[in-house]
Amino acid sequence: xxxxxxxxxxxxxxxxxxxxxxxxxxxxxxxxxxxxxxxxxxxxxxxxxxxxxxxxxxxxxxxxxxxxxxxxxxxxxxxxxxxxxxxxxxxxxxxxxxxxxxxxxxxxxxxxxxxxxxxxxxxxxxxxxxxxxxxxxxxxxxxxxxxxxxxxxxxxxxxxxxxxxxxxxxxxxxxxxxxxxxxxxxxxxxxxxxxxxxxxxxxxxxxxxxxxxxxxxxxxxxxxxxxxxxxxxxxxxxxxxxxxxxxxxxxxxxxxxxxxxxxxxxxxxxxxxxxxxxxxxxxxxxxxxxxxxxxxxxxxxxxxxxxxxxxxxxxxxxxxxxxxxxxxxxxxxxxxxxxxxxxxxxxxxxxxxxxxxxxxxxxxxxxxxxxxxxxxxxxxxxxxxxxxxxxxxxxxxxxxxxxxxxxxxxxxxxxxxxxxxxxxxxxxxxxxxxxxxxxxxxxxxxxxxxxxxxxxxxxxxxxxxxxxxxxxxxxxxxxxxxxxxxxxx
Amino acid sequence: xxxxxxxxxxxxxxxxxxxxxxxxxxxxxxxxxxxxxxxxxxxxxxxxxxxxxxxxxxxxxxxxxxxxxxxxxxxxxxxxxxxxxxxxxxxxxxxxxxxxxxxxxxxxxxxxxxxxxxxxxxxx
Numbered sequence: 001x002x003x004x005x006x007x008x009x010x011x012x013x014x015x016x017x018x019x020x021x022x023x024x025x026x027x028x029x030x031x032x033x034x035x036x037x038x039x040x041x042x043x044x045x046x047x048x049x050x051x052x053x054x055x056x057x058x059x060x061x062x063x064x065x066x067x068x069x070x071x072x073x074x075x076x077x078x079x080x081x082x083x084x085x086x087x088x089x090x091x092x093x094x095x096x097x098x099x100x101x102x103x104x105x106x107x108x109x110x111x112x113x114x115x116x117x118x119x120x121x122x123x124x125x126x127x128x129x130x131x132x133x134x135x136x137x138x139x140x141x142x143x144x145x146x147x148x149x150x151x152x153x154x155x156x157x158x159x160x161x162x163x164x165x166x167x168x169x170x171x172x173x174x175x176x177x178x179x180x181x182x183x184x185x186x187x188x189x190x191x192x193x194x195x196x197x198x199x200x201x202x203x204x205x206x207x208x209x210x211x212x213x214x215x216x217x218x219x220x221x222x223x224x225x226x227x228x229x230x231x232x233x234x235x236x237x238x239x240x241x242x243x244x245x246x247x248x249x250x251x252x253x254x255x256x257x258x259x260x261x262x263x264x265x266x267x268x269x270x271x272x273x274x275x276x277x278x279x280x281x282x283x284x285x286x287x288x289x290x291x292x293x294x295x296x297x298x299x300x301x302x303x304x305x306x307x308x309x310x311x312x313x314x315x316x317x318x319x320x321x322x323x324x325x326x327x328x329x330x331x332x333x334x335x336x337x338x339x340x341x342x343x344x345x346x347x348x349x350x351x352x353x354x355x356x357x358x359x360x361x362x363x364x365x366x367x368x369x370x371x372x373x374x375x376x377x378x379x380x381x382x383x384x385x386x387x388x389x390x391x392x393x394x395x396x397x398x399x400x401x402x403x404x405x406x407x408x409x410x411x412x413x414x415x416x417x418x419x420x421x422x423x424x425x426x427x428x429x430x431x432x433x434x435x436x437x438x439x440x441x442x443x444x445x446x447x448x449x450x451x452x453x454x455x456x457x458x459x460x461x462x463x464x465x466x467x468x469x470x471x472x473x474x475x476x477x478x479x480x481x482x483x484x485x486x487x488x489x
Numbered sequence: 490x491x492x493x494x495x496x497x498x499x500x501x502x503x504x505x506x507x508x509x510x511x512x513x514x515x516x517x518x519x520x521x522x523x524x525x526x527x528x529x530x531x532x533x534x535x536x537x538x539x540x541x542x543x544x545x546x547x548x549x550x551x552x553x554x555x556x557x558x559x560x561x562x563x564x565x566x567x568x569x570x571x572x573x574x575x576x577x578x579x580x581x582x583x584x585x586x587x588x589x590x591x592x593x594x595x596x597x598x599x600x601x602x603x604x605x606x607x608x609x610x611x612x613x
Contacts, residue, residue: 398574
């Protein structure tokens, strides 16, 4: 894609919301900002194409979402004699999931994020439209749809993860973000004030839910405020910032309607902090205080009664235990209680887990996620198996931004391994969270396993800026869809 | 002129960072530890988890010799950092507390080196 085509696409997006930023303003920012120039460069220049290799072998990629399809494209670009098969059942697998927050807040339409698997299959790569139902890594084969056996020399696992709504009592269903088989979840989620942006249709419904909340707030009388509740579960989740982003955006919509004082917004995370990186934790706390948000740590949503509109949380804490002579300290005891919270609006971030077929096979682990050496992304037990994206047991790494770093590392290492060389590339845990803090501002939280901010730009990364809104809302999608899915950036 | 140079530098830095063509930044800090990995295990970990990492049902301490090094590294990372996600918390509340106390006493270690050591325990 040419630079001016991407620019035109960005400006077309900007045109849809002149109230946020006019085309003239956007052009001004884009022309004076070296960052914008670099974004365009990053999306257009094939600067990162790995050197060509004549290594041979049959490669099977299980899962054709963003991680799997980008890996297929990059391997296809790199190997002169590529034999690659992608196995993927979902026709909308490459949809742009980071946009679901924006759909939930009524800034984008669901059609803005839907992308078709078949349009992004790299030329020459074979596609099997089915699901892997069994892994047999000892014999280098997988089974598709219970019957067809496919063998491989090298395998990449990129199945993604499952949204486990059913783990919450009162809800049902274990689904993916764009799969059509989500009827069980939709029985209770997406109506009556119960919402979740984590699946695409749920995101569309969330915007209706926010509009309903605004209408309810406008009609609301009396001193008691309406209650808007936002949850964060006790499992690793994709896009760790989204539970907060939708809270910021709900806040923005309430402010815009002039009814913010009618609603109390409260965050209930299972963990005890806002962010693993202290600098970002402090910045978010300040943003919460500035907006009058409330928060209660160590609360995990375990049950919801959608008729009486009550959410039940497991609140847990530690108490001083008995003297431990081995530790030479007092130990701790874990305590917990159930807390009932009435809501008018609740945004649920579901618990997440690896697909059963992965978790229950030899390639999985006790926690389900595929165990890899986190720096090389090679499986800890099988040298010809590689894994990336949401299903990999990699700390912090379940975002499109980390997949963008991972797929380059994985392809470098996999090709070297096919050539019988030592592994040249290391992933350092880079993740990016463009934390939307209002309509028009974003804090670009970039970090890695050192748990220190690792900004790409020489600007204070704890500040909310319009330039990151431009990046998040207008530039990251073209970068992902045109740059990453073609295996180039 | 200075402004122009800084703009070019900024653009170059941003370009490199976003496209990732320079690879990851190298960590410049090198951490040193009071005890070697073996010493930490033998002086501290072994008291509760056993010399062979077999665990101790009486103390409700889990075995450590049932995982590959890669899997153990994930667990150690989770324990030392109080979880691996933004606000999800950790699966190891008790050990997170204990580990903090042990690190304060000087029993700190490199995660990959300790994971490697523990994965070989059962084979001794």
